[in-house]
Amino acid sequence: MNSIVQLRGVSKMYGDFAAVDGMDLQVAKGEVFGFLGPNGAGKSTTLRMILSLIRPTAGSIALFGLDLNQHRNAILGRIGCIVEKPDFYLYLSALDNLRLFGQMSQTRHLNERIETVLHLVGLKGREKDRVKTYSHGMKQRLGLAQALLHDPELIILDEPSTGLDPQGIIELRNLILHLKNDLGKTVILSSHILSEIEMIADSMVIIHRGKAVVQGKVSELLSHENLQVDVQVDEPAAAETALTESRLGGLILERLPGALKLQCAKGDIPHVARLLTDKGIAIFGIQATRSLEDYFLRITASPEKADIMAFK
Amino acid sequence: MGTLLRIELFKIGTKPRSYIGFAAITVIVLLIELALWLDGRSYLQFILQALEQSFQVQGNLLNGNLVSFIILQTLIVQMPLLVALIAGDLVSGEAASGTIRLLLTQPYSRAKILWAKYFAVSIYVFLLIFWLGLLALGGGFLLFGSGDLVVLKSDELIILKAADTLWRFMAAFGIAFLSLSVVATFALMLSCYTDNSIGPIIASMAVIILFTIIGTLEVPLFDRIKPFLFTTHMIVWRSMFDQPLDWGAILRSLWVLVLHIALFLGVSFFHFTKKDIQN
Numbered sequence: 158m159n160s161i162v163q164l165r166g167v168s169k170m171y172g173d174f175a176a177v178d179g180m181d182l183q184v185a186k187g188e189v190f191g192f193l194g195p196n197g198a199g200k201s202t203t204l205r206m207i208l209s210l211i212r213p214t215a216g217s218i219a220l221f222g223l224d225l226n227q228h229r230n231a232i233l234g235r236i237g238c239i240v241e242k243p244d245f246y247l248y249l250s251a252l253d254n255l256r257l258f259g260q261m262s263q264t265r266h267l268n269e270r271i272e273t274v275l276h277l278v279g280l281k282g283r284e285k286d287r288v289k290t291y292s293h294g295m296k297q298r299l300g301l302a303q304a305l306l307h308d309p310e311l312i313i314l315d316e317p318s319t320g321l322d323p324q325g326i327i328e329l330r331n332l333i334l335h336l337k338n339d340l341g342k343t344v345i346l347s348s349h350i351l352s353e354i355e356m357i358a359d360s361m362v363i364i365h366r367g368k369a370v371v372q373g374k375v376s377e378l379l380s381h382e383n384l385q386v387d388v389q390v391d392e393p394a395a396a397e398t399a400l401t402e403s404r405l406g407g408l409i410l411e412r413l414p415g416a417l418k419l420q421c422a423k424g425d426i427p428h429v430a431r432l433l434t435d436k437g438i439a440i441f442g443i444q445a446t447r448s449l450e451d452y453f454l455r456i457t458a459s460p461e462k463a464d465i466m467a468f469k
Numbered sequence: 470m471g472t473l474l475r476i477e478l479f480k481i482g483t484k485p486r487s488y489i490g491f492a493a494i495t496v497i498v499l500l501i502e503l504a505l506w507l508d509g510r511s512y513l514q515f516i517l518q519a520l521e522q523s524f525q526v527q528g529n530l531l532n533g534n535l536v537s538f539i540i541l542q543t544l545i546v547q548m549p550l551l552v553a554l555i556a557g558d559l560v561s562g563e564a565a566s567g568t569i570r571l572l573l574t575q576p577y578s579r580a581k582i583l584w585a586k587y588f589a590v591s592i593y594v595f596l597l598i599f600w601l602g603l604l605a606l607g608g609g610f611l612l613f614g615s616g617d618l619v620v621l622k623s624d625e626l627i628i629l630k631a632a633d634t635l636w637r638f639m640a641a642f643g644i645a646f647l648s649l650s651v652v653a654t655f656a657l658m659l660s661c662y663t664d665n666s667i668g669p670i671i672a673s674m675a676v677i678i679l680f681t682i683i684g685t686l687e688v689p690l691f692d693r694i695k696p697f698l699f700t701t702h703m704i705v706w707r708s709m710f711d712q713p714l715d716w717g718a719i720l721r722s723l724w725v726l727v728l729h730i731a732l733f734l735g736v737s738f739f740h741f742t743k744k745d746i747q748n
Contacts, residue, residue, distance in 0.1 A: 205745075205746065205747075208574045209573075209574075210570060210573055210574065210745070210746040211745040211746065211747065212743065212745060229578070230576040230577060230578060231576070233574055233575065233576045234576035236574070238574055240570045240571075240574070241567070241570065242567065244566055244567025244568050244570065244571065245568065245571075246480065246483075246566070246568060247566065248483060248484060248485070249483060253483075257476055257479065257480075258571060258575070260472055260475075260476060261472065261473070261476060261572075261575040261576075261577065262575055262576060263472075263576065303571070
């Protein structure tokens with residue numbers, strides 16, 4: 158794997174407390190990588206160590222194949238980030254803030270880049286307003302503009318959808334996919350909105366109590382998980398009989414008015430659909446209700462019982 | 470470094486609080502000059518009444534030199550607060566507002582960022598002193614003209630020829646700059662240790678007041694520590710108006726001030742370059 162970020166045995170101790178405990182992590186070039194974990198799990202500390210805001214107590218961090226300790230400035234020049242929340246100089250305008258950070262990040266053709274990112278995040282026309290007049294959502298957009306300003310290869314976004322309205326969240330999702338698909342950027346995304354990760358992340362890690370308990374491709378991780386699936390049919394009783402008579406009978410959880418509730422792997426859904434169709438039962442809809450959220454809760458509720466999986 | 474310095478100066482220049490110092494100096498200096506212009510003769514008579522029994526005073530004693538000296542003596546006490554107001558906010562203000570996270574993820578070493586902040590606040594201190602000098606000397610000579618400078622000390626009376634004063638004022642302003650640089654680095658050091666922007670400003674002033682009180686009290690225990698307090702040496706600018714000049718004492722004080730700057734900067738760099746940014 159062509160790793161753009163690599164953590165090996167990274168720990169951060171505060172006295173006897175391990176905020177991050179022997180973390181191993183790899184992020185491949187050109188992917189959207191999701192960071193998941195409950196509050197206090199060590200997500201933020203890990204991201205801050207990657208950005209050299211916090212020094213690891215042990216272990217090594219390499220980005221772009223370079224050791225972070227030895228090549229800190231060169232590495233940071235290739236990263237754009239929002240850490241925790243986008244904070245700016247409130248007494249300055251958005252334009253002045255972008256100019257200031259653009260100069261610091263040695264952005265080429267700064268004025269053109271500022272125009273581009275302002276259009277990209279939808280802040281054009283408000284750039285001369287002082288940031289203190291901005292709503293949280295606008296600051297979040299400005300944070301994205303700042304992170305993208307110097308055209309970085311790696312973009313680290315810590316909870317970027319916080320404060321955005323539904324339209325803003327959709328735009329953010331599309332922007333991240335645009336960054337990955339059209340511009341070939343690598344995006345590390347930390348979010349508490351699990352559906353966001355599920356929808357846009359290629360790989361993910363679940364962090365709990367400072368350890369990476371699960372890491373791998375989102376599709377592979379979830380394909381191992383049982384989903385709760387509501388199959389809406391015209392004849393639930395007939396559908397139940399059809400499934401019971403086949404090898405799929407064990408999937409039935411309960412019969413509902415107008416539907417069957419199943420517990421099955423993602424790969425079972427086409428077989429169920431085909432069987433019911435062959436039996437002449439009309440399917441009005443199939444809705445999977447169990448996904449990453451349940452998986453996440455199961456893993457973080459009892460990580461010691463969870464299978465430690467790593468799909469490299 | 471040039472880019473960082475320009476940015477730090479831009480930030481200081483666009484902060485409203487940066488102008489409090491200039492406004493305060495302008496108001497105080499103009500008030501003193503106005504008061505002396507309106508009622509300076511009686512003020513001077515009051516000061517010199519004890520001397521007039523022994524000396525015959527002739528000529529214009531209320532001149533630009535004396536006015537500048539009075540202004541310097543009055544304002545130099547307040548200026549540490551004006552300096553701490555800016556220097557104490559340099560790092561902690563970034564931490565309090567959260568911008569430190571953005572600042573420290575830029576492709577510059579933390580040491581360079583702190584150097585830029587130190588140089589920027591030094592330039593600010595220089596401009597503050599320059600403004601004070603311009604208003605005091607410029608306004609003083611404009612309103613009161615030139616003349617010999619009479620410096621009244623507790624145990625002696627020093628009269629300096631008019632032609633012999635300008636270089637002494639320049640040197641005194643230079644020493645004042647060095648003294649305020651100690652305050653600036655002290656506030657900067659405290660600023661590196663906290664995420665609260667008011668704390669370092671108040672703490673700097675509290676320490677200066679405490680040290681000044683220790684320096685004023687005639688207690689044998691305090692006599693031993695007085696030479697090590699930077700506040701003891703911050704008033705060495707007054708020695709530039711002695712006759713003859715005690716260069717040994719002046720240089721010794723300058724060295725102590727420089728050593729304090731080096732110490733405070735050293736501690737600042739040590740902490741800032743290793744500090745975990747957790748807020």
